[in-house]
Amino acid sequence: MVDGKISEIHGWAATKPGIQVEPWSYKPRPLGPNDVEIKIDYSGICGSDVHTILNEIDGNTMYPLVPGHEIVGKVITKGENVTTLNEGDLVGVGAQVYACLRDDCKECSRGLDPHCPHMVFTYNGHSHGGYADAVRVDANYVFKIPAAIDPVYAPPLMCAGTTVFAPMLRKGVKKGDRVGVIGIGGLGHLAIQYAHALGAEVVAFSHSPTKKQQATELGASIFVDTSNKEELDAVQGTLNYLLITSNAKSNQYNDYVRWMDYEGHIITLAVPEGEMRFTPIDFVMSEVNITGSLVGGRNIVKQTLDFAAKHNIRPIIERFPMAKVNEALEHMHQGKARYRIVLEN
CATH class of the missing domain: 3.90.180.10 (Medium-chain alcohol dehydrogenases, catalytic domain)
Structure with missing residues (x-):
């Protein structure tokens, strides 16, 4: 030095x-x-x-x-x-x-x-x-x-926390909205907490039924096992927002559209290999939007930290x-x- x-x-x-x-x-x-x-x-x-x-x-x-x-x-x-x-x-x-x-x-x-x-x-x-x-x-x-x-819990908020909170702020997620989160992992477990703290009803989607208890404890109101057709049918047309936090197969996006309410927003945060495939008529009939979200800018990073401190995320x-x-x-x-x-x- x-x-x-x-x-x-x-x-x-x-x-x-x-x-x-x-x-x-x-x-x-x-x-x-x-x-x-x-x-x-x-x-x-x-x-x-x-x-x-x-x-x-x-x-x-x-x-x-x-x-x-x-x-x-x-x-x-x-x-x-x-x-x-x-x-x-x-x-x-x-x-x-x-x-x-x-x-x-x-x-x-x-x-x-x-x-x-x-x-x-x-x-x-x-x-x-x-x-x-x-x-x-x-x-x-x-x-x-x-x-x-606690400083040891702060590092993931700098990237993962900001990544999931940024689209919620930009799109205006609010109390009463129904927010779906696909993937209960590094991004998804934080997305559930932020959406819940904003007052939204959170629907957690996972292919691992063993994650149901944890998703509920984090703030999810509904857990959907993606291998269970009955559970999937129950949420058709109900979501205002859907955050994709884990890699999806290219042919799954039409299914995601069907989960959405009219004018809902599908937001992809994961970056899987390959291309997305859509059937245009599903978008025309549902008027659903699909977008992506990069990391949050400096103003969003500040809000992410302050919100996490206030709501114990x-x-x-x-x-x-x-x-x-x-x-x-x-x-x-x-x-x-x-x-x-x-x-x-």
Whole structure:
């Protein structure tokens, strides 16, 4: 450390495709006037971390790569222009670390900064992520963790929580709406909690009947076993919103349309391989909308954290020491995580 600034960051990097990272160090970029440096306490593992190190997302993974975009730690240094954060603050960083935030930017001016043409993801580009002892990022994408949230539970809220809450805010989910959630996993178990806290009636869909009790405890009013035709028939035409949080087969979307009330919204958060297939007449007759949702912008991240603090929304996590990151990645890759993994320094 030189003049309070870390001269070298030690982390775990993927150097080639595969579920394996190895110790790796790098020199961070110079601390800019709008930057902060964070000593990392916790880093969540997201499914997109696994897909990225496997080079499965777009075939353009840039190695060596330090993954991790669910970061929580304490500010240890800040640039001269940073006025909203102080050394010692407990903060989080999510999937995005930069956007231009200009008033004349079509995306940023509408609160769509994840779509800014200058947007930078937390890793696989101009920066490295949270499987490390520290990170240096633009202060605009560093968020104070509310005191009501135990820090170990905060990392998944930075990405998974924001991902599911963003479309609910944008589409205006409210009390009395009926919200379906497909998949009771890393995203779905948080989606149930956020929708329930908004006052919606939540319908949880899963092919695993064993998840019924947990889905109910999280806030679902109705549980639908997707292998049970009678249960599926009972919810036909009843949903105002449907969040798809797990990979779906291309031919399932017509079924989803039939679950919707008129003018309902199907929102896909998962990114399965292949193409979606639809029968146009189903859309014409139902007037159902289908859309996707990227991560939430910085205003939504703030609301996600504040709402979680107020309504006691917490992820269900498994904890691993950072030194066992490869064991944790394999656990995630095998689909055994229940439901988010948090690495601890």
